[in-house]
Amino acid sequence: MTWFSERRNVTDNGSGRFTPRVLEIVAGNFEQSGGILAAKINSLEYEVRDKEGASFHVNLSTKSCTCNVFQTLLIPCPCAISAAIKAKVRVETLVSEVYSLECLASAYKDDIFPVSKINTEQNQQSGASDLDILPPATKRPPGRPRKSRILSTGEIRVSML
Ligand SMILES: [Zn+2]
Structure with missing residues (x-):
């Protein structure tokens, strides 16, 4: 029973x-x-x-x-x-x-699509933001002073010439 x-x-x-x-x-x-x-x-x-x-x-x-x-x-x-x-x-x-089976079915449906979407979006976003943030962050400190020195002197020389 x-x-x-x-x-x-x-x-x-x-x-x-x-x-x-x-x-x-x-x-x-x-x-x-x-x-x-x-x-x-x-x-x-x-x-x-x-x-x-x-x-x-x-x-x-x-x-x-x-x-x-x-x-x-x-x-x-x-x-x-x-x-x-x-x-x-x-x-x-x-x-x-x-x-309820209906509710679970729709919940899974909702889960699978947005989550995978979000994951790929997040991956893309974080990948993109990593690329955006990290290279400048690592390049800037060593790159900027050199670049600005080289450029400024080069520019000054060029403009002076
Ligand atoms: Zn109770």
Whole structure:
């Protein structure tokens, strides 16, 4: 039994949207949520208590829990899942869209192009700026005095001649 198959009417639109790794985490948290009691504070806030007696505050509207796992991973923690079940909120609605296959696909798409672009641009820029900055910087100190001496004397001589 999994977290999504038990909730029969969400099987179709829930399980296929997220990455297997995320589904695995949620399934694990779903199992752990069995040992957690959720007490309703209001429709979207729950006080939960785990087997060890530790209590956490889950807010389903802000998708946060005082255990910090929910808002850090953006995946519902066992307490949040317990609260969601109590609230009859679909667990997969609590999983961040960043883990959806669609979102990941577009994120990768966005990543690959701009990053490679940026890299080549940066490489070109840094390469160009290295060429711009380094040769003058290294040439100037030894080059300038000589050049200015040679040039100025040459110019003076030429202009004087
Ligand atoms: Zn939690």
